[in-house]
Amino acid sequence: MSLDAREFRDAMGCFATGVTVVTAKSADGEKVGCTANSFSSVSLDPPLVLWAIAKNANSYDTFMAAKHFAIHVLHSGQEEVSRLFATKEADKFGQVPWTEGQEGTPLLEDYSVRFECTTEHRYEGGDHIIIVGRVHTMDNPDAEPLGFYQGKYAKIVTG
Numbered sequence: 001m002s003l004d005a006r007e008f009r010d011a012m013g014c015f016a017t018g019v020t021v022v023t024a025k026s027a028d029g030e031k032v033g034c035t036a037n038s039f040s041s042v043s044l045d046p047p048l049v050l051w052a053i054a055k056n057a058n059s060y061d062t063f064m065a066a067k068h069f070a071i072h073v074l075h076s077g078q079e080e081v082s083r084l085f086a087t088k089e090a091d092k093f094g095q096v097p098w099t100e101g102q103e104g105t106p107l108l109e110d111y112s113v114r115f116e117c118t119t120e121h122r123y124e125g126g127d128h129i130i131i132v133g134r135v136h137t138m139d140n141p142d143a144e145p146l147g148f149y150q151g152k153y154a155k156i157v158t159g
């Protein structure tokens with residue numbers, strides 16, 4: 001059975017997610033960042049998370065080589081940050097406050113939760129590569145998260 005790509009994308013869009021920005025630095029010092037909702041927890045012991053990078057992303061080569069990366073779960077006031085890091089804009093980091101983490105990994109200063117990771121595994125995933133990271137540090141100011149559902153940003157209501 002062959003699936004229609006549009007219908008598959010629409011069906012996957014019914015799985016509500018949060019939104020993250022994943023960042024890393026290349027060997028020659030270039031900072032990269034990519035909006036990603038493929039993020040998921042994997043293991044508690046050891047603490048592992050995953051996300052998937054498209055093979056045609058500009059930042060693909062950097063993430064394939066990076067030993068360190070950071071994942072920022074966005075809060076509900078960060079739609080613009082999500083949009084910025086979902087573009088091919090050359091100077092994404094000129095438009096947001098950031099600092100340096102482990103081995104110079106660029107860290108956004110604003111987020112709901114932030115994880116600093118080392119790359120543990122990479123797996124083939126069709127037109128993506130699945131990157132598994134081990135979490136070394138985390139910071140959780142616990143702001144209301146930004147949601148994403150059916151191709152639109154969404155408010156997460158609890159209780």
Ligand SMILES: Cc1cc2nc3c(=O)[nH]c(=O)nc-3n(C[C@H](O)[C@H](O)[C@H](O)COP(=O)(O)O)c2cc1C
Pocket residue numbers: 019033034035036037038039051052053054056057058059060082085086087088089148
């Ligand atoms: C809500 C949302 C979720 C996304 N999730 C992913 C993802 O999980 N993996 C991915 O490779 N691209 C994802 N994208 C697309 C990338 O953010 C986009 O292709 C971006 O241009 C990549 O930046 P780069 O080309 O500079 O690497 C997502 C975009 C949006 C808006």
